Amino acid sequence: MTAPLVYANYGLPPDYEALEKAGVDVKGKIVIVRYGNSFRGVKAKVAQDHGAVGCIIYSDPAEDGYAQGDIYPKGPWRPVASGQRGSVQFLFQYPGDPLTPGKPAIPGTPRLSLEEAYADIPRIPVQPLAYDEARKLIEPLKGPVRPRGFQGAFPFPYHVGGTNDVRVHLKTDMDYQSRTLWDVVARIDGAAEKDRWVIMGNHRDAWVFGAVDPNSGTAAMLETARAFGRLLKNGWQPRRTIILCSWDGEEYGLIGSTEWAEENADELQQKAVAYLNVDVAVNGPNYNAASVPSLWKLIRAATRDVRDPKTGKTIYQQWQDRAREQRAETDPDLNAEARIGPLGSGSDYTPFLQHLGIPSTDMGFGGDYGVYHSAYDSFYWMSHFGDPDFLYHIAAAQLWGTIAMRLADADGLPFDYTDYANQVRDYFNESVLLAKRRNLESAIDEKPMNDAVKNFTDEAARVEKERQKLVAESEKSSASAAKLRHLNDALIAAERAFIDDRGLLGRPWYRHEIYAPGIFTGYAAQPLTDFRQALDDRNTTNAKEGLDRIISAIKRATDVLKKGSE
Numbered sequence: 001m002t003a004p005l006v007y008a009n010y011g012l013p014p015d016y017e018a019l020e021k022a023g024v025d026v027k028g029k030i031v032i033v034r035y036g037n038s039f040r041g042v043k044a045k046v047a048q049d050h051g052a053v054g055c056i057i058y059s060d061p062a063e064d065g066y067a068q069g070d071i072y073p074k075g076p077w078r079p080v081a082s083g084q085r086g087s088v089q090f091l092f093q094y095p096g097d098p099l100t101p102g103k104p105a106i107p108g109t110p111r112l113s114l115e116e117a118y119a120d121i122p123r124i125p126v127q128p129l130a131y132d133e134a135r136k137l138i139e140p141l142k143g144p145v146r147p148r149g150f151q152g153a154f155p156f157p158y159h160v161g162g163t164n165d166v167r168v169h170l171k172t173d174m175d176y177q178s179r180t181l182w183d184v185v186a187r188i189d190g191a192a193e194k195d196r197w198v199i200m201g202n203h204r205d206a207w208v209f210g211a212v213d214p215n216s217g218t219a220a221m222l223e224t225a226r227a228f229g230r231l232l233k234n235g236w237q238p239r240r241t242i243i244l245c246s247w248d249g250e251e252y253g254l255i256g257s258t259e260w261a262e263e264n265a266d267e268l269q270q271k272a273v274a275y276l277n278v279d280v281a282v283n284g285p286n287y288n289a290a291s292v293p294s295l296w297k298l299i300r301a302a303t304r305d306v307r308d309p310k311t312g313k314t315i316y317q318q319w320q321d322r323a324r325e326q327r328a329e330t331d332p333d334l335n336a337e338a339r340i341g342p343l344g345s346g347s348d349y350t351p352f353l354q355h356l357g358i359p360s361t362d363m364g365f366g367g368d369y370g371v372y373h374s375a376y377d378s379f380y381w382m383s384h385f386g387d388p389d390f391l392y393h394i395a396a397a398q399l400w401g402t403i404a405m406r407l408a409d410a411d412g413l414p415f416d417y418t419d420y421a422n423q424v425r426d427y428f429n430e431s432v433l434l435a436k437r438r439n440l441e442s443a444i445d446e447k448p449m450n451d452a453v454k455n456f457t458d459e460a461a462r463v464e465k466e467r468q469k470l471v472a473e474s475e476k477s478s479a480s481a482a483k484l485r486h487l488n489d490a491l492i493a494a495e496r497a498f499i500d501d502r503g504l505l506g507r508p509w510y511r512h513e514i515y516a517p518g519i520f521t522g523y524a525a526q527p528l529t530d531f532r533q534a535l536d537d538r539n540t541t542n543a544k545e546g547l548d549r550i551i552s553a554i555k556r557a558t559d560v561l562k563k564g565s566e
């Protein structure tokens with residue numbers, strides 16, 4: 001099609017409001033939007049919902065190019081002729097095969113029609129573009145000049161266009177076919193608890209070479225597997241089963257992991273202890289992690305036992321020092337721990353945590369990564385910029401293996417729900433502040449939530465004491481060992497209790513009441529999701545309903561913990 005071009009900044013709802021104010025309508029037009037501030041699938045959906053007939057997404061040098069630093073091959077940042085590929089599936093609706101939501105894409109499963117699948121993929125053509133090409137389209141635009149926040153790093157004032165001066169002919173060549181994907185799954189059976197699974201996962205498919213994404217993670221997985229093999233030969237066998245998964249089709253929409261999780265949903269809900277994801281293991285030296293709060297202490301403990309290759313300090317110390325530096329001006333609390341982020345979406349932990357309620361983690365080492373999803377994510381890039389001596393690859397494998405082995409071998413599972421309870425309380429307090437700023441506080445009855453969180457906190461503290469006691473006794477007493485196993489099961493099941501079978505509002509595939517990606521963030525988590533979204537929408541009915549469901553989920557988790565130590 002051919003239509004006038006409109007520059008719509010990041011392509012998010014406030015940008016379209018700004019365009020409307022400037023008198024520019026995108027209906028029937030093609031929009032060009034820059035990467036940043038949300039997952040690209042959100043940009044496609046928002047463009048389509050505003051009536052645009054096509055969407056071009058480009059990397060502006062402000063966020064991803066020369067404004068950040070030297071560009072490849074002189075430095076690690078995106079060169080002018082590089083575009084960022086990537087899925088524009090509506091992952092925030094549901095991931096996996098768009099034709100089989102909630103069900104495994106195996107022979108015999110009925111498929112949706114393409115028309116029905118448009119709930120999960122764009123109807124309009126969407127095209128990624130390198131910034132030297134994008135510049136040719138943006139520079140000649142006329143119309144209103146740079147609404148607030150619209151200017152990027154090209155050396156001219158950005159106009160929004162929408163006039164007939166710049167018309168774009170957009171044609172994409174789509175290849176809609178069903179193809180076979182291959183997940184590779186290996187397992188080491190547990191000696192004492194074969195039916196308790198510690199699952200490690202990483203994807204294997206890449207856009208182009210994928211030296212960083214995902215092959216740094218795949219290298220770490222293979223090294224971890226090799227180490228497990230060595231240990232097995234020396235007579236070690238884990239107490240619980242360890243499963244290693246190499247996923248296919250992640251880049252298209254978390255397909256390999258989602259379909260496997262959907263196929264094995266019942267068994268996973270009974271047996272999975274935790275899911276440990278590594279996607280990008282290394283693109284620099286800075287450790288980062290995201291996780292459910294019950295596993296924070298385990299992650300921190302593992303980072304204390306692995307060395308940072310550059311500084312010789314522990315990973316923990318390097319991580320804390322860096323966090324303290326970044327915080328120095330805003331937060332004088334020198335003892336605060338480095339933050340472990342919430343899990344949203346964008347990698348293979350999504351089906352495990354958000355569809356099935358399996359405690360999950362994700363981690364890696366980050367740095368100046370300017371070649372994401374491009375042909376420059378290569379061995380040359382890694383060996384010159386990302387990790388020239390490949391030492392952080394080793395650290396990643398050590399950390400990942402250590403966490404897996406501790407979960408597989410510990411008598412008492414190292415889960416701590418006190419951190420979870422505190423985190424949920426913080427999320428709620430933030431939401432209440434937000435509601436007050438928006439004059440919506442009359443819609444919130446704080447007491448039932450505060451009571452539920454208080455009970456959860458008390459129960460979590462009690463269970464942790466009980467767990468420590470049983471761990472100490474279990475060596476000598478078989479009665480204590482049996483009790484400990486009962487308690488372990490409760491620690492696993494407490495996360496499951498956050499699942500509401502009805503699913504989140506308008507997107508039933510997402511069922512976790514605490515963690516899900518936001519509808520307008522796409523990747524980033526929006527904790528207490530439905531409640532928070534309702535506050536953004538100023539919808540008091542949904543806010544009440546959302547909060548009620550969260551309270552029920554917390555009560556269910558509290559009950560599970562209570563029963564675990566009876």
Ligand SMILES: [Zn+2]
Nearest residue numbers: 213214279280
């Ligand atoms: Zn990846």
